[in-house]
Amino acid sequence: MRITYLTAGAAGMFCGSCMNDNAVARELINAGHDCVLMPVYTPIRTDVEDMSVDRVFLGGVNVYLSQKLGAFRLLPRWMTGWLDHPLLVKALTSKAGKTSPELLGQLTLSMLDGLAGRQRKEFEDLLSFLQTNVRPETILLTNLLIGGVIPQMATNADVWVMLQGDDIFLDSLSESDRREVIAKMRGLVGHVKGFLCHCSTYAHFMQELFAIPPQKMHVVPLGVATRDFIESQGEASSREKKTASEQPKIHLGYLARMAPEKGLHRLVDAFIELKRNPRWESLRLELAGWMGPQHAKYWKEQQNKLSRAGLDGQWNYAGTLDRNQKVRYLKSLDLFCVPTEYADPKGIFLLEAVAAGLPYVMPDHGAFPEVHQRLGRFRSQGFSGALFQHDSAKDLVTELELALEQSPHRSEASSELLEELEISTHAKRLLAVLQGKSNS
Template sequence: MHLALITAGGAGMFCGSCMHDNTLARALRAQGHQVTLIPLYTPIRVDEIDVSEHRVFLGGINVYLAGRWPWWNRLPHWVRGWLDSPAVLRFVSRFAVSSDARELGDLTVALLKGDHGPHREAIAELVAWVATELRPDCVVLSNALLGGVVPLLRQTYRGPVWSLLQGDDIFLNDLVEPYRSQAFAQMRDLMPQFTGFLTHSDYYRQEMSRQLAFPVGQARVVPLGIDFTGHDGQPRRGAQEPFTIGYFARICPEKGLHNLVEAFRRLHARHPHTRLRAAGFLGARDQAWFDQLQRDAADLGPAFEYCGSPPDHAGKVAFLKSLDLFSVPTSYREPKGLSILEAQANGVPVVQPRHGAFPELLEATGGGLLVEPGSAEALAEGLERLLLDNSLRTGLAATGWQRVRESFSMERMARETAAVLQATG
């Protein structure tokens, strides 16, 4: 099978969807499939071998300028083309390219208009390359927000067109009005254009069927998978000193670091030998929020530490291996939960809110506890329970470590994804 996987760059940050798509492409290739991973907007950034195409379609700078100035697309291609260079896009992503939904409402709506919007020329360039040069057996979009390309693609491409669903609603619900309502309406209109959808949890399959108004039977659940290379952490028999709780995710309100800090404050008051370490990408949008969080947590002193964003895979694993417990208590309902799989793959049990995909994941792995969402006290009690009960903590760690390897490998993800796609080929 030749698969064209169209992904969206993360504007210079480590992006969970980009990492997922890159891992899926690598695993499918290892199983004998031909996969072309096509980045849109900006190059992807991952902490493993990047297998994406060098060429970036719908370059973020040109897309932004065309949306602001209608005459921009009338300029000669040689004037605009150099702005799609991966090197230029990487450089500018450090300063100016945003992935914040609150700033991208008009651009989102314009892109969903597809060939009826201001980006017809750029979309036509992508479609021509995929349909007439690449000619894959199947096309998969990383998320349905990219669906504006599908109507034009359908005019020249006769194969199946699928979309992963990896948090589309989170982005949509963060848009300001009137763009939120417009974007939802446009996406619902696009749903019949797709052959089907892939999710990594039954929760998200049901939820997106409801929000985007497509038949639930049109979506298939395939397991999330990670590459275990380098994930060499082992379950510990005893706790470290100091007892360390960790957070690894983007530093932003929606990921819930402030919820964990508040829970940790309560835990630390009862158990002063504990500490909280946080790591992950911190963007300009969230800098002021995080600065305030650090001021609010000043009373914790060195017990709360932000370790920055690990530069590579080895740094991420080293951080995870330094932990006794792990939690990313998201405010939103998580569709995937990649980070909690990575924690368990290194022998670290997790404590997560009982919502989104977390109940399904922890039922499958047995590597952690679920607590009442939105309650700092419930989260503190869950953490405290595992701090005090060494037998329970080590048992969860060992079970999670084993079951993640049995059920959430990138090989299984690729195998089951390919089976779904080939059944419609």
């Protein structure tokens, strides 16, 4: 099967959507399919081998300049194409500041206009590459926001769209722009073969938001790479090698972007509250994840809170981790928690924590309740986890304390659980939908 997968880069930061896109593309290629992963806006960043082509389409620099400068739009492609070089795009966008909602709204509207918008040259280049170089049977888009030329794509291929966070972006727009953007996105639905979501709750929400016919919506449970977790089974972390005289530490861990939307401040506050109880003297807070420059002040505020609580030396920030470091980090923890403020439609970090054998406490919104239910049948095999009321700081502390009272510790995930979580299982389910062999 010839599949082209368009994935949106995230300006140099780790992004769950592009990491999932990359992992799926790798599995499809390994299964013998002709899958081409094409990054748009910026190069993608992953913690494993990058499967994307060494080229950026709808490059962020060209897209921005085409939006802002009328004269730039008159330049021929041979004069502007060099601005799409991956290294240049990466360098110019990695330090970019926050875009104003007004510009963001107008840019989004223009992109959704496709060939009728200000980025006509960029879209023509994309369509030319698709029609001349890859000629796919199926085109899979990582979101609907990049779908301005779906009508043109659909003349030669089946177009599918993964919905995994479009609504979060829409909420950053002004109300008037948001309404207009949604109207344009709804206008593309008729040209799309089908839509894919990772959980039914989110699928129902997006179905209503974009007026998607029920028969076009499909739910494919998410998966993650578990092979390296299997390969490292039986390894003891340095923290597990304690002498008999040492009091065992309990490591409460977080692995996500160091950002407000991921709920880092919520976990810091809960940790401070728990440490007021002498019973949890041995509790440590372990933090890891990418932190952008826009969140430096936010991170400093969290550090100051911990210092004022007298908890210096009882927490650690491990920074941005590569794949091997991530596996070792997760296997050094005893309990996992990422108390997101938003309803995360994926929850990749939770699946990785479960693959590492970690018990968890997660919010009861987004994909987490369905993941929790989906994995419930493995509880007899040592799997454990709990949900807390997502808008209640008190309930977060309560559920963490209940988990701590059960002496949480990491255990090896069963082969059946790992198979359910495995990215190859997800890719097979996705492929079955694309080939019309699934009723999901």
